[in-house]
Amino acid sequence: MPTVSLMEVLQKYSNAFLEMLPTLVMAALVFGAFIMLSKLGRKAARNIVGRVLDDPSLQSLAGTVASVLLTVIGIFAAATIVFPGLEAGDLVGVLGLSSVAIGFAFKDIFQNFLAGILLLLQRPFIVGDQIAVGGHEGTVRSIDIRSTTMRSYNGVDIVIPNSDIYTSSVTVQTSEKKRRSTFSTGIGYGEDIEEARRVIREAVEGCEAVLSEPSVDVLVSGHGDSSVNFDIFYWTDSQKRSEVLARDQVATAIKDALDDADIEIPYPYRTVEFFDKTKRESSTSTRAEVPA
Numbered sequence: 029m030p031t032v033s034l035m036e037v038l039q040k041y042s043n044a045f046l047e048m049l050p051t052l053v054m055a056a057l058v059f060g061a062f063i064m065l066s067k068l069g070r071k072a073a074r075n076i077v078g079r080v081l082d083d084p085s086l087q088s089l090a091g092t093v094a095s096v097l098l099t100v101i102g103i104f105a106a107a108t109i110v111f112p113g114l115e116a117g118d119l120v121g122v123l124g125l126s127s128v129a130i131g132f133a134f135k136d137i138f139q140n141f142l143a144g145i146l147l148l149l150q151r152p153f154i155v156g157d158q159i160a161v162g163g164h165e166g167t168v169r170s171i172d173i174r175s176t177t178m179r180s181y182n183g184v185d186i187v188i189p190n191s192d193i194y195t196s197s198v199t200v201q202t203s204e205k206k207r208r209s210t211f212s213t214g215i216g217y218g219e220d221i222e223e224a225r226r227v228i229r230e231a232v233e234g235c236e237a238v239l240s241e242p243s244v245d246v247l248v249s250g251h252g253d254s255s256v257n258f259d260i261f262y263w264t265d266s267q268k269r270s271e272v273l274a275r276d277q278v279a280t281a282i283k284d285a286l287d288d289a290d291i292e293i294p295y296p297y298r299t300v301e302f303f304d305k306t307k308r309e310s311s312t313s314t315r316a317e318v319p320a
Contacts, residue, residue, distance in 0.1 A: 048110075055106040062102025069094040084155065084170075089148045092173055136191070137174070143190035144173040153200045158268055160199040162192060181268060202266045206239055209264055209271055211278050214255030216292035221248065221256060224291050231285035232262050237274035239263045254294045 073094035074087040148171060153159050157168050159178065166180040175187050201207065211232075215224045225246045232244045245261040260282070264274040286293055 051110060055109040058109060059102045059106040062098055062105065066095040066098035066102070069098045086148055089145065089173065136189075139191040140174045140189050143194035144171070144175075146194060147171060147176070147190055152198060153203075157203070158201045158266075160201065162188065162196050164188065201268070204266055206263050207266045207271070208242075208261055209275060211260045211262070211275065211282070212249065212257060213260070213282055213286075214252055214257045214293065215286070216254075216294045217256060219256070219291050223289070224256075224286070225258070227285050227289045227291060228258060228260060228282055231281040232260055232278050235262075235274060235277040235281055237264055237270055237277050239265070253298075254296045 070091035074091040077087045077090040153168055155168050155170060158166065159168060164178065164180065164186050166178040166186060169177045169179050169185065171190075173190075175189050176193055177185055177187050179185050213228070215221070229244050229246045232238055232246075233240070238244065239262075242263050247259050247261070249257045249259040251257070260278065262274070262278065264270045283293070
């Protein structure tokens with residue numbers, strides 16, 4: 029039985045490699061050319077979309093799609109050079125089998141990728157909007173294919189996967205130019221409700237951060253244990269800073285105006301009765317009102 033030495037085997041493989049070397053070099057050059065072309069395609073796609081849409085996120089999406097498509101074409105071209113008998117149907121079959129395994133392995137990545145495309149196309153919010161989602165609140169800094177970055181009001185960047193945003197309820201606080209806020213306060217039961225309403229309205233209307241239109245509403249919301257309660261509705265710019273500044277001005281103005289008008293903002297009071305158990309026959313008791 030003939031035997032084959034190790035040197036003969038190595039010689040055989042080296043000869044085969046040398047025969048394929050020009051083909052491999054050609055395939056590498058073609059693939060490298062497509063990689064360079066994908067970079068140019070990314071830039072060109074961004075410029076073309078930028079002429080139509082002034083949205084950096086959509087420009088980035090167009091560039092990414094163009095780059096991926098050219099890279100995939102380059103892989104097909106290089107594979108055809110290395111394996112001349114390979115047909116398009118064979119490549120599709122290989123991709124079909126491998127896509128199942130890849131889909132399971134990179135399920136979360138693909139979910140974020142598709143969610144990112146949908147967010148960029150549907151545009152429920154844009155860069156610069158202030159949103160609240162998943163317990164986080166802040167200003168959108170960027171919308172990428174995989175994730176969205178927002179800066180919280182404490183100056184911290186939060187990176188949220190796009191699939192989480194797409195499947196969650198999102199509050200876009202700056203979708204309109206102005207928004208309504210509510211402040212609550214109360215007056216004593218012995219005070220004049222209409223007079224207090226007038227004083228509160230004038231105080232809130234005098235706040236710089238409160239918009240004149242729509243008008244301020246001062247409505248009685250209920251009867252508390254120690255006070256008649258009001259809800260004050262007013263409008264501000266939709267930016268968070270304007271809302272916070274207006275709340276500070278409204279709270280300060282209402283307190284000062286009610287004090288100047290001698291209208292009481294009561295403390296909670298409770299009535300406590302003291303019974304003398306040693307004198308049950310006379311049923312004497314002492315009543316006192318103390319702050320809660």
